[in-house]
Amino acid sequence: MRRIKVIDNITKNGHVEFGPGYEFTDDLSQADAILMRSSDIHDLELPPSVRAIGRAGVGVNNIPVEHCAHQGIVVFNTPGANANAVKELVIGLIMMTSRDVLGGMRWCRAHEGDPDVYVKAEKAKKEFVGREVIGRKIGVVGLGNVGSKVANACDALGMEVYGYDPYLSVEHAWQLSRSVRRVDDLTELCRGCDYLTLHVPSKEDTIGMLGAEQIEVLNDGAVLLNFARETIIDEDAVAAALESGKLSRFASDFATPKVLSMENTMVTPHAGAGTGEAEANCADMAIEELTDYLENGNITNSVNYPECHMGVCRYPGRFACLHANVPNMIGQISAILAQEDVNIQRMANEAEGPNAYTMVDTDDPLDPTTYNRLRAIEHMWRVRVIKPVPENK
Numbered sequence: 001m002r003r004i005k006v007i008d009n010i011t012k013n014g015h016v017e018f019g020p021g022y023e024f025t026d027d028l029s030q031a032d033a034i035l036m037r038s039s040d041i042h043d044l045e046l047p048p049s050v051r052a053i054g055r056a057g058v059g060v061n062n063i064p065v066e067h068c069a070h071q072g073i074v075v076f077n078t079p080g081a082n083a084n085a086v087k088e089l090v091i092g093l094i095m096m097t098s099r100d101v102l103g104g105m106r107w108c109r110a111h112e113g114d115p116d117v118y119v120k121a122e123k124a125k126k127e128f129v130g131r132e133v134i135g136r137k138i139g140v141v142g143l144g145n146v147g148s149k150v151a152n153a154c155d156a157l158g159m160e161v162y163g164y165d166p167y168l169s170v171e172h173a174w175q176l177s178r179s180v181r182r183v184d185d186l187t188e189l190c191r192g193c194d195y196l197t198l199h200v201p202s203k204e205d206t207i208g209m210l211g212a213e214q215i216e217v218l219n220d221g222a223v224l225l226n227f228a229r230e231t232i233i234d235e236d237a238v239a240a241a242l243e244s245g246k247l248s249r250f251a252s253d254f255a256t257p258k259v260l261s262m263e264n265t266m267v268t269p270h271a272g273a274g275t276g277e278a279e280a281n282c283a284d285m286a287i288e289e290l291t292d293y294l295e296n297g298n299i300t301n302s303v304n305y306p307e308c309h310m311g312v313c314r315y316p317g318r319f320a321c322l323h324a325n326v327p328n329m330i331g332q333i334s335a336i337l338a339q340e341d342v343n344i345q346r347m348a349n350e351a352e353g354p355n356a357y358t359m360v361d362t363d364d365p366l367d368p369t370t371y372n373r374l375r376a377i378e379h380m381w382r383v384r385v386i387k388p389v390p391e392n393k
Contacts (some may be wrong), residue, residue, distance in 0.1 A: 003023055003027075004024050005035070007035050007039050010279070031049045035056065035290065038057070046073060051277045063075055066354070073159070076303070078285040078301065079301060085277065086199075088273040089227070090146075091154070096227065103127070107120065134157065138162070141186065141197070141269070142162065142201075143172055143176060147165065147199035148172045162181050165200075170293050192218050195222065201228070202231045207229075207231045208231070213232065214247060224250045227253045242264050248264065253267075287299075297318060298311070299350075305356075316364055318360065319361075319386060321359075323358070324354060330358065336373050
């Protein structure tokens, strides 16, 4: 029986289901894996029993990712599971910023109780005249899970869509509408745009990537939307552009003190993925990733180890090595197995960044001494023994 420690309310109703062979525990020291959402666990002491962490969502800044790697703990996230929810909110805010819907609503509420409000509204509506988005140019920064969906939705609305993503994957390229035009330079993407929407992760090369230089070449009165991360924009440059009128509106999903002090903003409380459907999708994906890892050793959507797959565990001797990405690790593993006269049926090794992952199928389980010899290899973070699926149920 495998034990799961759940942190946070993963879904709106708090219900998650792992199925046969699993049970939930409140005792972290007994947990095989953690399922979580937004709690910060940097100060949480993770016991040796924990083999994996499933983050129901994309951002993992609340998890000590590299520290977990050195403990042999695989951290998973759920990219794309909430993409449709974010896309829908972005499209809604494009419409709201184009028509000053919020301003019109506020006017109506301010005249509540006025018996002549209907007549006055007919005159006041001229103050809230907006523009249609059809034919307008929009730049989409980042064409991943969310950005590609936003780009396609804007194309369906009749907008002129341009995209920038130097790391565009083949998968997302295939998903893009043929009408979406790619631009290889961020500033050139921004040139002449009426709308600019951001959908990139916060990394060293994206922090502050949208600043005065890019804003300057937007059309006057452009609308900026940030549903990526708060660190992507230069807040001072955005504030100055709103004050000068270069930007007419700014929609953000990040309620920072600076953003909340700006005029002509529409700010949501990091609610882009805030739908019941998105929560359920994230939970289902995280559970699938965790169970496949615990039962078979396969890694999908990890943020600290590379993807690695050897299918369903059929051999009684499958084990996995989590180690540093340094020379001669495979040689040392193979040498120990050869010395013990172990027959290797299959082996898979993947490396990415500082960490690597090796899975091996052998005819029979290794004896404890051999496992301990593998664990004693320098830079070996963990050796996991994986039991065949029939024994897991």
